Amino acid sequence: MPGEDGYSLIQKVRLCSNLKCLKAIAITAYTTDSGCSQALASGYQAYTEKPFDLDELVATVADLATKGFSSENAVYN
Numbered sequence: 169m170p171g172e173d174g175y176s177l178i179q180k181v182r183l184c185s186n187l188k189c190l191k192a193i194a195i196t197a198y199t200t201d202s203g204c205s206q207a208l209a210s211g212y213q214a215y216t217e218k219p220f221d222l223d224e225l226v227a228t229v230a231d232l233a234t235k236g237f238s239s240e241n242a243v244y245n
Contacts, residue, residue, distance in 0.1 A: 175210040182211045191232045195220060 174194055181187050193214040194207035207215045213235075214228050 174212075175206060178211040193225070193228060193232070195225075 174196065178192055178194075181190060181192070191214075192212045193216060194210075194212040195216055195218060196203060196207065197218045198204075198206075199217050204215045213232055216225060216228060
């Protein structure tokens, strides 16, 4: 995404009324607690680090699919 990062992208997505409830997972190489906090504060519901384990990612997607939209339901991997 030239000139943009995932944090700014998800913030723009959240401004669209028909996309506010879209569930999103941040997949990032930023492995610090602040990276996780920033992702969740930006509007992602889950966070996982690169390289990711496919089984963990599938479990995270399944977990999000069964939950309603809420920042309180954030998933950390």
